[in-house]
Amino acid sequence: MEKYPKVYVLLDGYCKQVRRNDCSEASGTVALILTEKRKILVDCGDPWNGTQIIQALSKYSLNCDDITDLIITHGHSDHCGNLSLFQQAKIYMGDDMAKDGIYEVCTGIWTLDDFVKIRPTPGHTDRSIIVLDTEYGTVAIVIFLKKKMMMIAGKKIVNIRKSSRKAVK
Template identity: 40%
Template sequence: MDTEVDSARCHRVCVPETQLDFPGQTYSVSVLKVGYSDPQADGTCRADGTISLITGLRTILVDTGGPWDRDVLLQRLKERALEPRDIHIVVGTHGHSDHIGNLSLFPSSLMIVGYDLSEGDTYRPTQLAEGLPYCVDEYVSVIPTPGHTGQDVSVQVKGTTAGTVLVAGDLFECCSDMNSWRDLSMNTAVQEVSRQKALCTADVIIPGHGLPFRVVRN
């Protein structure tokens, strides 16, 4: 397993691809598709965002992948006996196309994209821009984690058998992104603060472009 040392006095342990489910009595978290980011020799980059599903009292989809993921996403939901209409909440961690490319599949879901919350064409106020979470219930919260863009959010799930799971979007690119994330950040100072908070509070982090990792505090 890969291990990385962080300035938050902890290290990371990458989770194997065979262990992408984090069950819990109230909520469980599953990675439906692992994202990737592969720089190419011609200066381009092939990338796709991780898609995660939270099931329990509510059914919550976090990031929908790119438009090219439509059939994969529908198939992964079907494997869990779910249709798009069964998804109560869809969270887009930020507005990049590889994370919100299939929002149109979920017209009846509550939508949270960055700091915006909407039901259909009705937008409702939140306090995410003031740094406060949007609480789904006592176990699940959408929390502001800006830096990669100005309005990034992550989804925190408490009470799984692995502890607190943070579905983090591109707050973390991957398990071993110790410095590479900086090249993709709109505000590295703000993102550094968001990252350190996450490393101090989460037991498992699901990054935007790679396998989940466990946070082991020293």
């Protein structure tokens, strides 16, 4: 039997308001999922932190070419800014999977291996969740919303969370 995947946060994401109310400084979280067969990166940071990602990968004796799969949770620049670092990876973004310039479309669940699935769910984007079966049970990697957005949206966020929970099951 395969070993369960391990999940590591390479870079912590953040979002903070700067200067004006409509501006923010942000960078997405970058996570690493290691299974026996795959080395999966969830998001690849912003265009200004590529060096930090390379250094963080080296702590696990990995380099960019070792990454087999790159899951981009959504197309904001702080989540997909270093795509070009991962030339060997299959790239999953939205309904597309791309490898070597060849694109495949999937509107359902992407199954990366026995333990890792990408499920379309309502949330920040249509594919905002990665589901893992781990030694601790089912783990979901989800995209966060800024506190301000949650307060403005009110009950709508609660409904999104309920539907996302259903998708995990």
